[in-house]
Amino acid sequence: MRSPGPWHRTARAAGLLGADGSIAPTIFASMSALAVRSGAINLGQGFPDEGPPDEVAEAARDAIARGANQYPPGRGIPELRAAVAAHQAHWYDLAWDADTEVLVTAGATEALAATLLALVDRDDEVVVVEPYYDAYAAVVGLAGGRLVPVPARAPDFLPDPERLVAAITDATAVVLLNSPHNPTGAMLPDATIQRVLEAAERHDAIVVADEVYEHLTFGRPHRSLATFPGGRERGITISSAAKSLNVTGWKIGWVTARPDLVDAILAVKQFLTYVNGAPFQPAVAVGLALPDAWFHAAAQRLDRRRGVITAALEQAGFTVNRPAGTYFQIADGAPLGLADAVAASHRLVEEAGVVAIPVSAFLADPRDPSAASLLRFAACKTDAVIADAAARLAAFRP
Known part of the structure; x- marks a missing residue:
């Protein structure tokens, strides 16, 4: 049987494929699946739970109706x-x-x-x-x-x-x-x-x-x-x-x-x-082509929601960075004795009902100690979901 090509071998060495050549699910897919199974709030994978502006959604529906398929x-x-x-x-x-x-x-x-x-x-x-x-x-x-x-x-x-x-x-x-x-x-x-x-x-x-x-x-x-x-x-x-x-x-x-x-x-x-x-x-x-105000308001909403999650994480004892943009913020579990972010992410699901992603997933060497205790949280959720997640995180005591 023909052996795998060079990318296939590289992907296997990088942990993107299993030893048998099967596709290894990413940490993002695995944690999102865990959120679904457990009923946890998914602050791991970066996708919002709100839809597009009404006029954008209507334009898509109109395009389908007009035959742009x-x-x-x-x-x-x-x-x-x-x-x-x-x-x-x-x-x-x-x-x-x-x-x-x-x-x-x-x-x-x-x-x-x-x-x-x-x-x-x-x-x-x-x-x-x-x-x-x-x-x-x-x-x-x-x-x-x-x-x-x-x-x-x-x-x-x-x-x-x-x-x-x-x-x-x-x-x-x-x-x-x-x-x-x-x-x-x-x-x-x-x-x-x-x-x-x-x-x-x-x-x-x-x-x-x-x-x-x-x-x-x-x-x-x-x-x-x-x-x-x-x-x-x-x-x-x-x-x-x-x-x-x-x-x-x-x-x-x-x-x-x-x-x-x-x-x-x-x-x-x-x-x-x-x-x-x-x-x-x-x-x-x-x-x-939406007005500037729409984009500015979207960023302001996200920043406010990020602040709610930051306050909850700090109340629990995490050290949290102050991002300049994006959906994301980084929390360090080391002050709580959570030296292993992979293990901590599972504890958060089990004990707080919230999903986060270990930052080690974003490194060439996941064993790099510089990120061992770091978790990524996404704030791109509705106010109600953010409030629920914040209450759970604030009450977390490892």
């Missing part, structure tokens, strides 16, 4: 590409050509996959800030590249700029930045992003910015990669409707980049999903 154009419908370009112009004063510099994808994850598969050859290096969204390592492995993690540790979860720049060498194909950052909620300083772009220029690397939480920031607005000197020429920006519009299941994302990079990404994307989400594309176009 077959293959859309490979680059995305013109209406959505124009809406993405208009969104970038409105929020960041960026002028992208909707026909040549915008590509619609099956969510940000496919955009990342198609981008990395287009740009990374075997043994190329991809620099990431660690902890990182788990798909990064899997796709780099699929491309045959080598992940180069640069640590961002508690309490601020920001990488040392010197160490980050030093990791970029002639072997680097891509520097992958995620700001606002999943899982920690940190936002990279402008000076750090600028230094990364300058190092990428010296070593002929591409900088990919995962900006899916661009509208969910607290205290300071997000600045897109392409607004920095060199960011448009050497950068690829990826975002999505999932988090901004509460439609994680619609899987509508996009790429903005110079035309030759978009063409290279499209060449891969067409053999992944080909196209996607025909009736959701016009609905997302409506969502991107």
Whole structure:
């Protein structure tokens, strides 16, 4: 029998597959399934329990009724590409050509996959800030590249700029930045992003910015990669409707980049999903044109709910970070004697009825002691659910 290919072997070594080659469920899927079985409140996996704005949902229903149920154009419908370009112009004063510099994808994850598969050859290096969204390592492995993690540790979860720049060498194909950052909620300083772009220029690397939480920031607005000197020429920006519009299941994302990079990404994307989400594309176009006040209010609601969870965790005795954005916050169980976050996550389900995710799930080496006691909580739930979860957490006594 033919032996597994190189990615299959890499995935097995990384724990993505079982020893027998079966698919190993991710910690996110496992904990979400545990929440369903136990009736626990799921503050682990990052999906909201509220729907999109009414006008966005109505636009999707209208699109289905009008017959938008077959293959859309490979680059995305013109209406959505124009809406993405208009969104970038409105929020960041960026002028992208909707026909040549915008590509619609099956969510940000496919955009990342198609981008990395287009740009990374075997043994190329991809620099990431660690902890990182788990798909990064899997796709780099699929491309045959080598992940180069640069640590961002508690309490601020920001990488040392010197160490980050030093990791970029002639072997680097891509520097992958995620700001606002999943899982920690940190936002990279402008000076750090600028230094990364300058190092990428010296070593002929591409900088990919995962900006899916661009509208969910607290205290300071997000600045897109392409607004920095060199960011448009050497950068690829990826975002999505999932988090901004509460439609994680619609899987509508996009790429903005110079035309030759978009063409290279499209060449891969067409053999992944080909196209996607025909009736959701016009609905997302409506969502991107919502008034600024809607996006600001969404971020304010999330920040308020995050504050409720923070207060409850601190009452229980956890140390909690202060994220600058995203759904997420990090709690350290060490002050409570909870040195093992994996074990602590199960105790929280059993004793408090709340699901959280161990931060070790976002590391290249899950045994790294720097994150041994850290848990990620998601605040993207309704006020009622947040209040219930907070009461349970505040009463938790290990």
